[in-house]
Amino acid sequence: MAQRESNRRDYNTGFQITGQVQLALPQNEFAEAFNGYPGGVGASLMIPLGRLKFFHVGAEYAWNSMGKKKSTVELYDDAQNLYLGDIEVGSDVRSYHFTTRFSPLKGSVRPYLDAFMGWRTYSTDSEIMVDDNDGSVTTIAYSLNRDASMSYGYSGGLMIALGRAIFLDGKVQVIRGGNVSYIDQSSLMIDTEGHIDYSLEISPTDMIVPQIGISIVF
Numbered sequence: 001m002a003q004r005e006s007n008r009r010d011y012n013t014g015f016q017i018t019g020q021v022q023l024a025l026p027q028n029e030f031a032e033a034f035n036g037y038p039g040g041v042g043a044s045l046m047i048p049l050g051r052l053k054f055f056h057v058g059a060e061y062a063w064n065s066m067g068k069k070k071s072t073v074e075l076y077d078d079a080q081n082l083y084l085g086d087i088e089v090g091s092d093v094r095s096y097h098f099t100t101r102f103s104p105l106k107g108s109v110r111p112y113l114d115a116f117m118g119w120r121t122y123s124t125d126s127e128i129m130v131d132d133n134d135g136s137v138t139t140i141a142y143s144l145n146r147d148a149s150m151s152y153g154y155s156g157g158l159m160i161a162l163g164r165a166i167f168l169d170g171k172v173q174v175i176r177g178g179n180v181s182y183i184d185q186s187s188l189m190i191d192t193e194g195h196i197d198y199s200l201e202i203s204p205t206d207m208i209v210p211q212i213g214i215s216i217v218f
Contacts, residue, residue: 012165012217013053013106016046020169020213024064024093027206030177034201035186038093040064042211046101056101060116062209066091067185073194075130085130087194089144091183093205095120095151095175108161114171117152120205124183126196144196149178149205159215169215177205 024038025031042062049055068090075083097118103110128140157171179202187199 010164011106011108011161013048014218015048016044016056016058016215016217018044018046018169018213018215020211022062022064022209022211025208025210027208029203030205030207033184033203034066034182036067038064038066040092042095042213044099046099053106054102054104056099056103058099058101060095060097060099060118062095064093064095066093066122066182067188069185069188069190071190072192073128073190074192075128075194083130085128085194087126087128087190087196089124089126089188089190089196091122091124091185093120093122097151110159110167112157112159112171114155114157114173115152116154116173118150119148120151120175120177120180121146121148122180122182122205123147124198128194144198145181145183145200147180147182149180151175151177151205162214165217167215167217168212170210170212173207173209173211175205175207175209177207179204 020042026034040063044060046056046058070088073085073087097116099116101114103112123146124144130138153175155171155173159167159169181200181202183198184201189197
């Protein structure tokens, strides 16, 4: 028993910082409306509560790309001088969640369950980069579409110790999201003059999100 207690104390049990990569798998109506699997990155901070530290509270942030398109355009100034430029249109989703966690084990293997709630933003932005005659680059950026919705869900995960304070951390999130509008990437068209044409989709935004990363426990 004493040896077991000593082994458990070999691993840190304080607050935790996590960074991970992830792949979102659209579900239900979102899978029918959106063709793709948004990849991205995320980070979280979890703080243990009480003496036993079975429960944690914290916050999570994630960014996932929903697609990008790039094209060369011809632009003219007021004097009708021709400039060649590049236009890039990119869409992404950003998640902001408050999280509670149940994690009863404090050894080298730590399964856990999360419940979370917050919101997600969906945006599409355009950026035009033009090479000027003096060698500098002029950048013009503007938003094409922005929307947001509440989101909530749950996840299950497993942490495996790689050292006293470093853990391999994998989990799968199930996210329920409200209706939002977003640009249908298959409809996005950019002509040589920089005009952008697209259509909007509106649907719920349910996802399953597998994640893998590294957690540092203090």
